Amino acid sequence: MHTVGVDLGGTNIGTVVLDDDDEVIGYAKRKTPTRGDHNRVVDVIVGGVHDAIDDAGLSVKKIDAVGVGTPGVVVDGTVGDASNVPGFQVRFSLGDLVSDLVDKPVRVVNDVTAGAVAEHRSGAGRGWNQVLCVFAGTGVGGGLILDGRVFEGAHGGAGEFGHQVIRQGGAVCPCGRRGCVEAYAGRQAMTLAAERHVASGGSTVLFDVMKKKGKSRPTSGVFSNALDLGDVFVADLIDDCISALAAGIATSVNLLDLEGVVLGGGLADKLGKPFRARVEAAMQPHLFFSPPKVELVSAALGDNGGAIGAALLSREVA
Ligand SMILES: [Zn+2]
Structure with missing residues (x-):
């Protein structure tokens, strides 16, 4: 199984592709937009997903799912109350928007929770x-x-x-x-x-x-x-x-x-x-x-x- 993970930060959007052995086989980094609405941020997220898949030498077909770690409070694929990402203060369905554009199942999680999961499963x-x-x-x-x-x-x-x-x-x-x-x-x-x-x-x-x-x-x-x-x-x-x-x-x-x-x-x-x-x-x-x-x-x-x-x-x- 190949999955893509996105880390949406206030400055950068980092994206990785993981293989079955939890190894990072593709990587991409784009700047987080500093203005505009949430759709602009979603476009950059999706661009980064494609960059990372290219970097891994894979086609989109080979990707099983995408995870997005975002600041703010995440409830059922929606996010809100993230103060340092444009358009993320008012709650919206980040998971649905990304899923429509990449045509894959998408899971949205809090960015810090995602970091904790990674350190627990394969880090310190x-x-x-x-x-x-x-x-x-x-x-x-x-x-x-x-x-x-x-x-x-x-x-x-x-x-x-x-x-x-x-x-x-x-x-x-x-x-x-x-x-x-x-x-x-x-x-x-x-x-x-x-x-x-x-x-x-x-x-x-x-x-x-x-x-x-x-x-x-x-x-x-x-x-x-x-x-x-x-x-x-x-x-x-x-x-x-x-x-x-x-x-x-x-x-x-x-x-x-x-x-x-x-x-x-x-x-x-x-x-x-x-x-x-x-x-x-x-x-x-x-x-x-x-x-x-x-x-x-x-x-x-x-x-x-x-x-x-x-x-x-x-x-x-x-
Ligand atoms: Zn406080």
């Missing part, structure tokens, strides 16, 4: 039945595997790791609420904090590094470089990010008695092993279990995880 979480995957990047997402299966909750909204409240009345989160993990550990929130710091006369090399690297916003790589340069303000931001992730992960472990936690996403990937080790150390005092039974490991699949997970999940509709 292999062999565990109770797993939380945390992806720290622009925002902070989470995906839950409970009893070996994806846990999506009563309304498809489970796993919102980034919006666990770790500090009542704390910093404002991009979601509009206060004190969420993401208010301290998401790159968007960290960037806003740096902008406020500079506006009030504080200093940081963050935005100089950003310009030197030719970026329009501080990427995870920019944060990592600024930290390496010894920037005190960025070091403080990273300290807060680590405490927030550690509190959120320990709280999840206390609630669910997990076997392991996979930590990935752009920020965690760029900051690497020392970052993971610091999160692991910082979560210990919050763990209720004695002795602590949980392992924290780095994600193994990088950028392709979401697309691989979407392809794996599409097998169920093939």
Whole structure:
């Protein structure tokens, strides 16, 4: 069986073709439209699907199903409430639109859930039945595997790791609420904090590094470089990010008695092993279990995880 998996991100749309052995045999990447309506995004998704099939040297006939991982809340093939993709705020039937254009069964899943499935089946979480995957990047997402299966909750909204409240009345989160993990550990929130710091006369090399690297916003790589340069303000931001992730992960472990936690996403990937080790150390005092039974490991699949997970999940509709 051959399946295609799409990972729709705010910046790029990554697409893979998987064979029976879960190997990636085709790959494509296109830019996510920044304006227009959802139909424009759907056209780019479908273009990427054909690119990846070409890259695999296959014909469309050989494809059994397509999986699409998307931001937002997914219910029965529809998606809505995704703030960073044009036209995805108002709920519509993404699955039907893609299926009509590619003439294959399509399964739509939350992008973070797809990433979690991939890490569980063929990445760092292999062999565990109770797993939380945390992806720290622009925002902070989470995906839950409970009893070996994806846990999506009563309304498809489970796993919102980034919006666990770790500090009542704390910093404002991009979601509009206060004190969420993401208010301290998401790159968007960290960037806003740096902008406020500079506006009030504080200093940081963050935005100089950003310009030197030719970026329009501080990427995870920019944060990592600024930290390496010894920037005190960025070091403080990273300290807060680590405490927030550690509190959120320990709280999840206390609630669910997990076997392991996979930590990935752009920020965690760029900051690497020392970052993971610091999160692991910082979560210990919050763990209720004695002795602590949980392992924290780095994600193994990088950028392709979401697309691989979407392809794996599409097998169920093939
Ligand atoms: Zn929030």
